[in-house]
Amino acid sequence: MADETYEVSEIVDELLTKKRGIKEIIKEMKNVSELMVDLAYSAILFNNNDLAEEVKGLEEEMNKLRLQIEISAMLAARTSEDASKLSGIIRVAAAAESISNAAERIADTVLRDIELHPVLKEALEEAEETVERIIVTAKSGIDGMAIKDIRDNEKYAVDILCIKRGGKWIFDPKWDVKLKTEDMVIVTGFKENVEQFKDLVK
Amino acid sequence: MADETYEVSEIVDELLTKKRGIKEIIKEMKNVSELMVDLAYSAILFNNNDLAEEVKGLEEEMNKLRLQIEISAMLAARTSEDASKLSGIIRVAAAAESISNAAERIADTVLRDIELHPVLKEALEEAEETVERIIVTAKSGIDGMAIKDIRDNEKYAVDILCIKRGGKWIFDPKWDVKLKTEDMVIVTGFKENVEQFKDLVK
Numbered sequence: 001m002a003d004e005t006y007e008v009s010e011i012v013d014e015l016l017t018k019k020r021g022i023k024e025i026i027k028e029m030k031n032v033s034e035l036m037v038d039l040a041y042s043a044i045l046f047n048n049n050d051l052a053e054e055v056k057g058l059e060e061e062m063n064k065l066r067l068q069i070e071i072s073a074m075l076a077a078r079t080s081e082d083a084s085k086l087s088g089i090i091r092v093a094a095a096a097e098s099i100s101n102a103a104e105r106i107a108d109t110v111l112r113d114i115e116l117h118p119v120l121k122e123a124l125e126e127a128e129e130t131v132e133r134i135i136v137t138a139k140s141g142i143d144g145m146a147i148k149d150i151r152d153n154e155k156y157a158v159d160i161l162c163i164k165r166g167g168k169w170i171f172d173p174k175w176d177v178k179l180k181t182e183d184m185v186i187v188t189g190f191k192e193n194v195e196q197f198k199d200l201v202k
Numbered sequence: 203m204a205d206e207t208y209e210v211s212e213i214v215d216e217l218l219t220k221k222r223g224i225k226e227i228i229k230e231m232k233n234v235s236e237l238m239v240d241l242a243y244s245a246i247l248f249n250n251n252d253l254a255e256e257v258k259g260l261e262e263e264m265n266k267l268r269l270q271i272e273i274s275a276m277l278a279a280r281t282s283e284d285a286s287k288l289s290g291i292i293r294v295a296a297a298a299e300s301i302s303n304a305a306e307r308i309a310d311t312v313l314r315d316i317e318l319h320p321v322l323k324e325a326l327e328e329a330e331e332t333v334e335r336i337i338v339t340a341k342s343g344i345d346g347m348a349i350k351d352i353r354d355n356e357k358y359a360v361d362i363l364c365i366k367r368g369g370k371w372i373f374d375p376k377w378d379v380k381l382k383t384e385d386m387v388i389v390t391g392f393k394e395n396v397e398q399f400k401d402l403v404k
Contacts, residue, residue, distance in 0.1 A: 026325040030243060037239070037301060041232060044294070085319040088311050092246070092322060095304040099239060102300035109290050117287040120294060123228040 014068070022072045022089060029065050029096040031171045032058055035161055036103035038188065042131040043110045045124040051133055054164075055107035061169070062100040069093040130191045131161070132198055136183040140201040148175035156197045158189035216270070224274045224291060231267050231298040233373045234260055237363055238305035240390065244333040245312045247326040253335055256366075256388075257309035263371070264302040271295040332393045333363070334400055338385040342403040350377035358399045360391035 036058050043051035073090050077083035109116065136143055142150060147160050163170040163177070164184040170177065179185065187194055238260050245253035275292055279285035311318065338345055344352060349362050365372040365379070366386040372379065381387065389396055 021321070022319075023321045023325045023328075026322060027328060030326070034239060037236060040297075082319075085317050088316045088318040089322050091311055091316075092308055095242075095307040098304035098307070099301050102297040102304070105297040105300070106294055109293055114290045114293075115287050116290040117224075117284075119223070119225045120228060120291050123225045124232070126225075126229060 014064075020068075022069060022076065025065055025068050025072065026089060026093065026096075028171060029062065029069070029093055031162075032062055032065070032169075033096040033099040033103070035171070035186070036062075036100045037106075038131045038161070039186070040103040040106035041124055043107050044116065045121060045130075047110060047116075047121075048133070049110060051131075052107035052110040054133070055103055056111070058169075059100050059104040062097050066093045066097045130194050131186060131188045132194050134185045134187060134198065134201055136179050136181055136185060136201075138181050142179050142201055143181050144178055146176055146178050147173050150179075151175070155200065157193045158187045158197045161186040161188050216266075222270075224271060224278065227267055227270050227274065228291060228295065228298075230373060231264065231271070231295055233364075234264055234267070234371075235298040235301040235305070237373070237388070238264075238302045239308075240333045240363070241388070242305040242308035243326055245309050246318065247323060247332075249312060249318075249323075250335070251312060253333075254309035254312040256335070257305055258313070260371075261302050261306040264299050268295045268299045332396050333388060333390045334396050336387045336389060336400065336403060338381050338383055338387060338403075340383050344381050344403050345383050346380055348378055348380050349375050352381075353377070357402065359395045360389045360399045363388040363390050 036055050039051050039055050039058075042048070043055060070090055070093070073086040077086050134140075150156055150158065150160060160173060161171075162185075163173055163179070164186075165180065165182075187197060189197070238257050241253050241257050241260075244250070245257060272292055272295070275288040279288050336342075352358055352360065352362060362375060363373075364387075365375055365381070366388075367382065367384075389399060391399070
């Protein structure tokens with residue numbers, strides 16, 4: 001109980017210092033929940049523990065975001081009319097977190113080393129789009145490149161979903177963001193393009 | 203209770219007559235669950251009851267698909283090793299259905315006419331991609347066109363997520379599928395492209 005109170009006050013601190021509005025948090029919850037579903041299915045497809053671990057980490061982030069939404073909504077409500085309109089936001093945040101919980105359960109089958117039936121892998125393999133996790137190295141040729149240049153490159157034509165830099169996530173990175181050595185990048189696109197991109201940056 | 207037994211036997215009949223394998227069903231569950239999340243957020247964004255109703259309809263379809271997976275897995279398992287590998291499929295199906303439940307809860311805020319805070323709409327509006335629902339008419343100019351031609355058209359550049367034709371859904375339609383009058387089509391793409399497409403087919 002003492003622990004929980006401490007956690008909440010930490011989250012309130014973060015809310016106040018970052019000065020993020022409800023809008024930014026709900027946008028992040030939508031992005032993160034959709035990303036988690038992609039990553040979770042990919043974790044099964046590639047039987048990849050790293051991707052599954054990322055999903056687990058994001059699920060913790062989602063718990064925090066949901067609590068921030070609830071606290072922000074309560075602090076923002078001045079009248080009963082306000083409160084009633086804000087209740088929709090609390091519900092959407094709760095649903096977004098349910099999506100992330102389900103994604104975590106999918107990822108969990110990978111982390112628990114449950115041996116999966118080959119049919120499951122086949123079903124996911126036949127999906128048109130795929131997701132991959134790439135680490136930027138000095139030799140990769142994309143170190144220092146802007147997101148825009150990667151997206152517009154004829155050879156790649158992949159989309160950067162997000163970047164993990166020094167333990168922090170950058171979701172939906174702006175087009176002028178430049179990749180740095182040691183960034184972990186989640187790319188998505190048609191299977192052929194993603195494979196090509198992986199080969200090029202190796 | 204009698205009703206429930208009847209429903210299960212109906213689903214088994216469907217399984218046997220359609221002769222769909224576990225792979226096809228799990229692929230469909232993945233596609234439908236991801237589509238439902240898109241549609242649910244779009245239903246809020248456009249305050250669109252039709253989209254919300256589609257989400258509700260798809261949720262019922264997901265319940266059926268999950269039951270079909272469970273039944274198929276049980277019928278397919280001959281040894282305890284089989285059964286253990288198939289349990290992963292049952293878990294993934296359960297998680298996919300949880301995702302669809304969450305999407306339904308999001309859509310439900312629209313159907314219940316809960317007045318939403320403008321901030322929620324703003325957050326969703328700022329997303330890069332959007333989803334729209336279009337009815338094909340004889341005058342729309344896309345009646346009889348193949349999916350491929352729409353996707354490759356310079357003016358449109360939108361993606362057809364699925365088609366509802368005579369009460370049945372076609373998910374991830376093949377490139378040679380031709381649109382027909384009265385088809386309901388769910389398109390996705392960058393906001394400007396989808397808007398342009400909507401204007402053109404009106």
